[in-house]
Amino acid sequence: MASALVAEVARRLARRARWRPFEYAFWLAALASVFLLPGRHLILTEIAWLALFALSLDLILGYAGIISLGHAAFFGLGSYVAALLAKHGRGSDLTRLMVTLGVALIMREIANQIPDITGGADGLQGVVVAPILGVFHFDIFGHVSYAYCLIVLFVLFLLARRVVYSPFGLSLRAVKGNALRASSIGISVNARLVAIYTFAAFYAGVAGALLAQTTAFASLDVFSFERSADLLLVLIIGGTGYLYGGLIGAVIFKLMQDWIANLTPQYWQFWIGLVLVLIVLVGRDRVGLWTGGVRALAERLTRRLAPGAAPVPVPPGEGH
Amino acid sequence: MLTILFDGIAYGMLLFVLACGLSVTLGLMNFVNLAHGSFAMAGGYITLVLVNRAGLPFFAGLPIAFVATALIGALFERTLYVHVYSRSHLDQVLFTIGLVFMSVAAVDYVMGSQQVFIQIPSVLQGRFEIFGVGVGRYRLLIIVICGLLTVALQLILSSTRFGSRLRASVDDPRVARGLGINVNAVFSLTFAVGSGLAGLGGALGAEILGLDPTFPLKYMVYFLIVVTVGGTSSITGPFAASLLIGIADVAGKYYVPKFGAFVIYTIMIIVLILRPQGLFARAAGK
Numbered sequence: 001m002a003s004a005l006v007a008e009v010a011r012r013l014a015r016r017a018r019w020r021p022f023e024y025a026f027w028l029a030a031l032a033s034v035f036l037l038p039g040r041h042l043i044l045t046e047i048a049w050l051a052l053f054a055l056s057l058d059l060i061l062g063y064a065g066i067i068s069l070g071h072a073a074f075f076g077l078g079s080y081v082a083a084l085l086a087k088h089g090r091g092s093d094l095t096r097l098m099v100t101l102g103v104a105l106i107m108r109e110i111a112n113q114i115p116d117i118t119g120g121a122d123g124l125q126g127v128v129v130a131p132i133l134g135v136f137h138f139d140i141f142g143h144v145s146y147a148y149c150l151i152v153l154f155v156l157f158l159l160a161r162r163v164v165y166s167p168f169g170l171s172l173r174a175v176k177g178n179a180l181r182a183s184s185i186g187i188s189v190n191a192r193l194v195a196i197y198t199f200a201a202f203y204a205g206v207a208g209a210l211l212a213q214t215t216a217f218a219s220l221d222v223f224s225f226e227r228s229a230d231l232l233l234v235l236i237i238g239g240t241g242y243l244y245g246g247l248i249g250a251v252i253f254k255l256m257q258d259w260i261a262n263l264t265p266q267y268w269q270f271w272i273g274l275v276l277v278l279i280v281l282v283g284r285d286r287v288g289l290w291t292g293g294v295r296a297l298a299e300r301l302t303r304r305l306a307p308g309a310a311p312v313p314v315p316p317g318e319g320h
Numbered sequence: 321m322l323t324i325l326f327d328g329i330a331y332g333m334l335l336f337v338l339a340c341g342l343s344v345t346l347g348l349m350n351f352v353n354l355a356h357g358s359f360a361m362a363g364g365y366i367t368l369v370l371v372n373r374a375g376l377p378f379f380a381g382l383p384i385a386f387v388a389t390a391l392i393g394a395l396f397e398r399t400l401y402v403h404v405y406s407r408s409h410l411d412q413v414l415f416t417i418g419l420v421f422m423s424v425a426a427v428d429y430v431m432g433s434q435q436v437f438i439q440i441p442s443v444l445q446g447r448f449e450i451f452g453v454g455v456g457r458y459r460l461l462i463i464v465i466c467g468l469l470t471v472a473l474q475l476i477l478s479s480t481r482f483g484s485r486l487r488a489s490v491d492d493p494r495v496a497r498g499l500g501i502n503v504n505a506v507f508s509l510t511f512a513v514g515s516g517l518a519g520l521g522g523a524l525g526a527e528i529l530g531l532d533p534t535f536p537l538k539y540m541v542y543f544l545i546v547v548t549v550g551g552t553s554s555i556t557g558p559f560a561a562s563l564l565i566g567i568a569d570v571a572g573k574y575y576v577p578k579f580g581a582f583v584i585y586t587i588m589i590i591v592l593i594l595r596p597q598g599l600f601a602r603a604a605g606k
Binding site: 232233236267268270272273274275276277279281 | 404412417418419421422423424
């Protein structure tokens with residue numbers, strides 16, 4: 001009886017985790033961009049690491065429901081403090097917001113205070129990056145770096161996908177839905193939150209390293225508040241809680257930023273702000289609907305192509 | 321030593337006037353308003369235009385800054401903020417960050433990106449000594465004005481009808497509504513006054529804090545620190561927190577300049593880890 005139940009749960013989990021056609025399409029398009037858009041590789045590289053950053057934030061926000069404003073600084077120390085806070089486990093949203101922000105600012109101060117290592121406010125220039133595997137040199141057109149970023153992104157995405165569709169990922173969703181109930185059915189809420197924070201911090205760390213490698217430049221800008229706010233915007237455009245939100249959001253955000261920056265080089269921030277305000281006023285759910293529409297279409301196609309296996313619908317992305 | 325204490329108190333008082341509106345709106349509507357600094361900046365630039373360009377005396381500029389910022393605050397509250405109260409904290413954060421970005425770029429466009437100073441009358445410049453303690457005249461003025469404001473706010477809160485309505489609304493908005501208090505009207509008025517105070521603080525603080533388009537981004541963190549450390553249930557909490565932060569920041573920058581802003585961030589994180597509801601929060605949570 002119990003083994004039948006276990007088998008049933010395993011079967012359902014496996015079905016949830018099955019690759020859907022639009023996912024194949026997405027990655028095929030990404031692969032095609034390597035060969036078809038050689039002139040746009042520089043911006044595509046930026047999109048790739050931004051997507052990785054956003055993916056990392058999505059793991060925290062979309063799957064564990066924690067607002068983080070200090071995300072850009074989550075290298076180690078951030079996850080440590082967050083873990084401490086989660087352990088004491090009483091903070092409100094605002095408290096979490098301030099602690100994450102405070103950690104980001106402290107990281108920035110640390111980087112600012114040790115100019116021997118970080119170059120201070122000038123940043124680190126002339127980072128010499130060894131060729132990948134000793135074979136592929138980074139070129140100024142960004143061909144190699146784009147392929148490199150894309151591969152790293154893809155591998156880490158697979159890993160994240162595996163984690164999210166595992167029983168562990170399901171338990172995270174339960175925690176996000178209702179922490180009290182989750183703990184009453186035997187999920188240790190704090191341990192799960194610490195784990196996903198640490199996992200996401202690793203992703204943010206890799207994204208930061210990619211940035212430094214591909215631009216051969218590291219500066220305090222990565223710790224800045226605006227950077228964290230940008231990340232939130234990326235994720236909001238794409239929608240939270242289904243992993244592709246960060247990737248799609250990064251594509252749209254970068255193209256939009258590029259376009260606006262061409263129109264008004266100095267004041268692009270104004271339009272970014274306007275977009276944020278409008279998104280909230282219109283309602284994030286309604287903005288997220290268009291991705292929902294794409295997903296629903298994908299589901300229908302899946303059903304038509306494989307009539308035997310009715311897919312379990314993906315719940316709409318919502319971040320609270 | 322005492323001079324540092326004096327400067328720290330002046331700085332703390334200024335922070336309090338800037339942040340107390342934020343603390344009340346947060347406590348009352350549980351609304352995270354990151355754009356509070358934008359109102360302070362508005363007050364600063366209004367005074368700048370009035371004093372430097374129109375030639376008004378400095379002391380006439382201050383009340384105008386207060387009234388004008390309060391009006392702007394009321395306008396924004398009625399037209400924009402009112403739609404966001406019932407949303408999640410994430411929405412509120414996004415919305416107000418958007419407003420901050422817009423205000424930064426708009427001021428940059430209109431006034432230019434360089435740091436500006438308001439001309440203060442010569443009476444207020446320089447410093448004098450009392451019992452060996454160096455006292456900056458301008459800082460003394462700040463302490464006097466902010467001290468008077470604090471006393472006035474405390475009196476309004478504790479002994480007027482509006483004050484008791486406000487306290488009732490902060491304690492429990494639902495019960496307050498049930499008793500016939502128009503919580504929304506109370507909130508609008510409080511928001512306007514809070515914005516006005518921020519504007520006044522921005523005008524007063526331009527000399528000490530500096531005034532440029534990135535003001536809201538730079539000082540937003542300080543305001544939030546004051547509010548989170550002080551708690552949102554009264555104004556004595558934020559007041560004590562402001563003084564603590566002000567003195568710690570000035571002393572930290574003087575004694576251990578290498579660590580810069582470290583001191584206050586560390587204080588904040590330690591306080592929040594030990595007491596997530598703030599230093600002076602009452603035991604009964606909402």
